[in-house]
Amino acid sequence: MDKKLPESKVIVVTSGKGGVGKTTTVANVSSALARMGYKVVVMDLDIGLKKLDLLLGLENRVVYDIVQVIEGECTLKQALVKDKRFPCLHMLPAAQTRNKEDITPDQVKEVCEQLKADYDFIFIDCPAGIEQGFKNAIAAANKAIVITNPEVSAVRDADRIIGMLESAQFDDIELVVNRLRPEMVHAGNMLSIEDLVEHLCIDLLGVVPEDKSVIISTNKGEPIILNEKAAAATAFNNIALRLSGQEVDFPNFEEESVWHKLKMFSRNFFPNL
Amino acid sequence: MLDFLKKVFSQSETSSRHKANERLRVVLTHDRMNVSAQVMNDLKTEIIEVIARHFDIEGVPEVNLITEGRNSALDINIPIKGR
Numbered sequence: 001m002d003k004k005l006p007e008s009k010v011i012v013v014t015s016g017k018g019g020v021g022k023t024t025t026v027a028n029v030s031s032a033l034a035r036m037g038y039k040v041v042v043m044d045l046d047i048g049l050k051k052l053d054l055l056l057g058l059e060n061r062v063v064y065d066i067v068q069v070i071e072g073e074c075t076l077k078q079a080l081v082k083d084k085r086f087p088c089l090h091m092l093p094a095a096q097t098r099n100k101e102d103i104t105p106d107q108v109k110e111v112c113e114q115l116k117a118d119y120d121f122i123f124i125d126c127p128a129g130i131e132q133g134f135k136n137a138i139a140a141a142n143k144a145i146v147i148t149n150p151e152v153s154a155v156r157d158a159d160r161i162i163g164m165l166e167s168a169q170f171d172d173i174e175l176v177v178n179r180l181r182p183e184m185v186h187a188g189n190m191l192s193i194e195d196l197v198e199h200l201c202i203d204l205l206g207v208v209p210e211d212k213s214v215i216i217s218t219n220k221g222e223p224i225i226l227n228e229k230a231a232a233a234t235a236f237n238n239i240a241l242r243l244s245g246q247e248v249d250f251p252n253f254e255e256e257s258v259w260h261k262l263k264m265f266s267r268n269f270f271p272n273l
Numbered sequence: 274m275l276d277f278l279k280k281v282f283s284q285s286e287t288s289s290r291h292k293a294n295e296r297l298r299v300v301l302t303h304d305r306m307n308v309s310a311q312v313m314n315d316l317k318t319e320i321i322e323v324i325a326r327h328f329d330i331e332g333v334p335e336v337n338l339i340t341e342g343r344n345s346a347l348d349i350n351i352p353i354k355g356r
């Protein structure tokens with residue numbers, strides 16, 4: 001199958017803080033785009049701590065990794081792992097036994113240039129932190145997705161990362177809020193989407209609710225988007241649709257409007273109204 | 274009645290969400306400018322001292338950090354005594 005887009009999109013998924021859902025987002029959004037028929041490759045740059053292969057359930061099919069490609073031990077084609085469920089999805093694995101310092105930003109750019117010929121979307125799974133691994137991950141990208149959780153420390157790190165991306169001349173930076181718990185926002189115990197967008201001042205790309213089925217899917221090594229009933233599956237699908245250029249409304253996850261609440265309130269008191 | 278209801282349903286000042294927003298506002302402003310709250314206080318005192326060396330300050334001088342989007346600015350308002 002051939003690529004669809006004339007201009008490939010190279011997207012780095014980053015956060016500053018670890019454990020907020022970068023790898024989960026890369027695995028699911030890339031699978032969703034591949035299911036839509038786009039040619040997608042995911043590049044794991046969390047060298048030494050790789051996890052993307054596990055999330056995609058491809059860990060047993062990994063033969064070569066990106067460091068070996070860069071060092072000329074194998075060709076790029078040989079290193080790419082194919083996903084049986086999604087023929088359009090390929091993965092370039094990270095090395096488990098090497099360090100983030102073993103590759104340079106220029107080498108990552110070089111690999112991306114080669115991939116652009118065959119793929120519509122190139123996703124780069126960024127390691128936590130702001131050191132060499134971060135610099136490698138952002139070097140080749142022309143778009144950045146910043147993942148955060150509705151939590152003070154994650155927002156602070158996201159803000160730092162946004163500042164660094166802006167210094168690196170990124171002009172396409174979008175926000176994904178992961179692990180939102182609408183009922184906690186209602187109760188006044190969690191930052192809302194509105195709050196987060198106001199603090200971080202960047203456009204919203206998606207909102208993923210806290211969802212137990214994410215953990216179940218991860219156990220099985222299956223992307224959650226295969227589970228149509230899961231709330232997180234819809235959210236990741238919507239992100240993929242928006243990346244492909246479609247407009248998708250944001251479902252009203254959290255606060256109903258004051259008006260809606262008033263209606264509900266009065267209905268309780270005047271059920272015959 | 275409407276005001277009362279709005280109050281009941283809107284973000285209460287004591288909620289942890291409200292606290293988180295307040296803390297973030299301060300932390301992000303300082304992070305973005307790469308200065309601590311202590312440095313801001315020192316700066317404020319120094320600015321007022323410099324002005325006081327050349328002018329008679331009248332009333333309450335104000336030095337505040339204001340933010341607009343991702344940008345910050347110092348808002349300095351120091352009333353000076355005329356002749």
Ligand SMILES: Nc1ncnc2c1ncn2[C@@H]1O[C@H](COP(=O)(O)OP(=O)(O)O)[C@@H](O)[C@H]1O
Binds near residue numbers: 021025051209211214
């Ligand atoms: N929406 C979600 N609901 C529930 N658990 C989640 C969600 N997103 C991520 N997780 C869990 O959080 C953990 C960290 O996610 P991961 O994608 O590995 O983060 P990162 O790559 O940013 O370090 C994983 O155990 C994952 O299953």
Ligand SMILES: [Mg+2]
Binds near residue numbers: 022023024046051125
């Ligand atoms: Mg990860």
